[in-house]
Amino acid sequence: MKKLDSHFYNRPNVLKIARELLGKLIISTFDGQITSGRIVETEAYAGEPDRASHAWNGRRTNRTEVMYGIGGTAYVYLCYGIHQMFNVVTNQQGIPHAILVRAVEPVTGIDIMLERTGKKKLDYTLTKGPGNVAKALGIFTRHTGYSLLGDELFIADDGFTLKKTDILATPRIGVDYAGSDAALPYRFIVKENPYVSGKKVGITRKSK
DNA sequence: CTGACGATTCACT
């Protein structure tokens, strides 16, 4: 089990890092409660040129400031006034790259995650979708700016590997406002994994 | 200071 270090996060290619995060473990130890999940879905946000990014066109505000910091930091923000979204900041200081974790597969502390999310039993919805991931892991907006190099919240490599053919790149979700950038294949998923959002599991199929 | 809105989720028809 090896915690990902600053060299991993500070690299310039956010797409490569987003792809490499698949299969890694996110671990949180808040309040002595250990929970972890294996990442199965990520989305890259490539900074100022990326219309889908909060930092598009050099928008540097209180909220987005952490993205301009060094890699290996958590960027957490509130969406729709309800959901916390957990992102990993990458690249060097001054370049606002970030990767949204959209889904994980529960590994450790499932009972704790059930309690945090108010669910009765384990099913695929526990950690499917970015809002649910943060909720299950106990991540809140106040954790924005947290270092992922510490012991409370970090990402580790436990030796688990994926075959290249198990990884799929697709357009990102919910970024239709981004014009042509919405079509970029910046979303990475583990093929056939039931925790990946927007998949057929439990979702009514369109009629034709 | 004000108003519009979102990198979503869930319940309900």
Added chain:
DNA sequence: GTGAATCGTCAGC
């Protein structure tokens, strides 16, 4: 398939 929930952020006045 449709729509509500709910509040911090940000552009604009």
